[in-house]
Amino acid sequence: MLNSSYQACIQACSNCALVCETCAASCLREDDVKMMARCIELDRDCADMCAIAAVLMTRDSAYAKAFCKLCAQVCRDCAEECGKHQHDHCQACAEACRKCAEECEKMAA
């Protein structure tokens, strides 16, 4: 395949994008939505960034590395916010974001 050396990072980004979407949608259905507002904001940015990161790596784009550097930062911020909340979807999201940040940092290195 075009991009075999990026596979771990592509999978981490692709997974993180969907886990962030799940977290945002689940937060919106919690009773305490107000308390989850910052989490939802970060989930949406992180989901969109990770989805594009996966696409750029899949295309073997010249911008993949620079993009992953920025994506790692969003993942770190999202992991920190999600980690504050005890909902299962937030804890799962924090873990996916940390894993994705590590892979993106390796890519960008």
Next chain:
Amino acid sequence: MLNSSYQACIQACSNCALVCETCAASCLREDDVKMMARCIELDRDCADMCAIAAVLMTRDSAYAKAFCKLCAQVCRDCAEECGKHQHDHCQACAEACRKCAEECEKMAA
């Protein structure tokens, strides 16, 4: 999780989106790009449709079923076109599209 009954279809769509991106990018680097033009067109539409299908299911959206019905049709067309070409990336794409079409048809049923 929000969407556990959709997991097989979400994974098929998410995978198909990336395999279509790979196929389009690989086709663009083949010598016979002209012959691959229709394949690239379909890959792009299929990649974008599958990516959104995965997101809508992940969100447990009310539009997921109707969307998957349309997505299945694009996947079938893309599988047919990719299946005509002997490049490995085209054959891999045809298979991912067929698998995704089946899952989307189950979702839409």
Next chain:
Amino acid sequence: MLNSSYQACIQACSNCALVCETCAASCLREDDVKMMARCIELDRDCADMCAIAAVLMTRDSAYAKAFCKLCAQVCRDCAEECGKHQHDHCQACAEACRKCAEECEKMAA
């Protein structure tokens, strides 16, 4: 241009996507987030659908008409929900969604 007959619908979809993103982000910063949860859900689906509709038309895709038919339905639902709320961003979003639904219905006809 490739797609000159679609220009009105492309512009309506492109505008609606951004107005829905603005509405969702603004709803998340309101005091009564809980009351806005359904509005945010619909804004997100509508934004993503409209963005892809604009892209498919721009590419002169064979799937543009079928997609616009589905997009029109999401726009109608989003317009109805947004129309219930007095926030300026909701009223602006309801209007953009109605306009977009009309253009998508013309495209799909």
Next chain:
Amino acid sequence: MLNSSYQACIQACSNCALVCETCAASCLREDDVKMMARCIELDRDCADMCAIAAVLMTRDSAYAKAFCKLCAQVCRDCAEECGKHQHDHCQACAEACRKCAEECEKMAA
């Protein structure tokens, strides 16, 4: 509105995304597709980057500035490549990319 100070850049990015999609789709239908392969690659990356840039600014995201800095670079590269080709869609794309790069550079400053 949430993001009134970003309007010029949002419009430039939103427009550039669609003009890049048009250029890629038009290049794929030219006789000399092979010669246009690099143009298509850059159009796709630029379209996706500009679309996300517009969304992040529309949401008033904390990552909008950093993202626009990267987006400006892709726009500059795409403008340079498109500028080499005499097709109307390439010339129109080069102009949209230059305009977008300028707005993104102002945003990132």
